[in-house]
Amino acid sequence: MKAVLLSLVLVLVCATQETPAEIDPSQIKGEWRTIYAAADNKEKIVEGGPLRCHYRQIECTNGCEYLSLTFYVKVDGTCQLFHKEAKRQEGDVYIIEFAGTNVLQLIHASENMLVTYIENDDGEKITKITKGVAKGDSFTQEEFQKYQELNSEKGIPNENIENIIKTGKAPEDSRYPK
Template identity: 30%
Template sequence: MHPGHFQIEGKWNSIKLGATNRAVIEEGGSYRCFMSAIELLKNGNLNVTYFHRKNGQCIKEFYIADKTAIPGRYEFEYEGKNYLTFVAVTSDFAVVDTENQSDRGQLVVVELYGRGLSVGDAGQKAYSQHSARRGIPEENIFDLSKLEHCKHIP
């Protein structure tokens, strides 16, 4: 289940979103977003495309995540330094851990992506286990698969 680059690339849908600080993933929160696609660049970095809502409108954004010396781990700047790690990746799902370090302290955000709008038991289990390991309580996890994703809004 460890990622190969061929498995990371392509279109993804946000299924679940959890964080150690619930406020950042609630509607209007700075980490409330809907994954769209991941592209591997020639230099090994990632171009990550996502949508978020701002003033009721869906906004398409992207960021470049720089590869690190650790396989499957990338870093980018957003409200501090972020370390993005692909915890588990299959052809159907990905569990992604983002750790933010800023002057406000440490924040952990764990996401479950699917190729479709749902994932099977293996994906749900991998996500639940990793979220628990990272100290994210159930009440801090949103099921985004039940929400209208921005990319489906004209």
């Protein structure tokens, strides 16, 4: 009887666990702006860090076998534009080479918000990173709470969140005063 009860409890626990919905990368194409970034190794995403990327454009190519990413990174004090392609792998992850090898996964998408999860291997250490990007200039309070939840799920401390949009603007972005 105890085994039957234990089995029933296990089935109920498994049934109530949320299965993450697959995100169709073709639905996330367009202009995006990095609002927040967080990492378990914060030095990678602070001002001047090698992975403090300011996303600008994401496109699917070849039936979403590739994600084409356009972003800015400040290198030696100068904001530089990069165009990189991430190749899709089994399990809906993408591989991109930039400041090491990066395994990128789309972990949340809505009409105005996209969150990516990246594991960066620089040859010495693996760093877990999330990027919260938006169609606009900010997140709503609910979107920010969702971003914090996703960081917690990935083991990234929320105190390591950097507000990217407040601290850096790409030179071509006409929405901001020069």
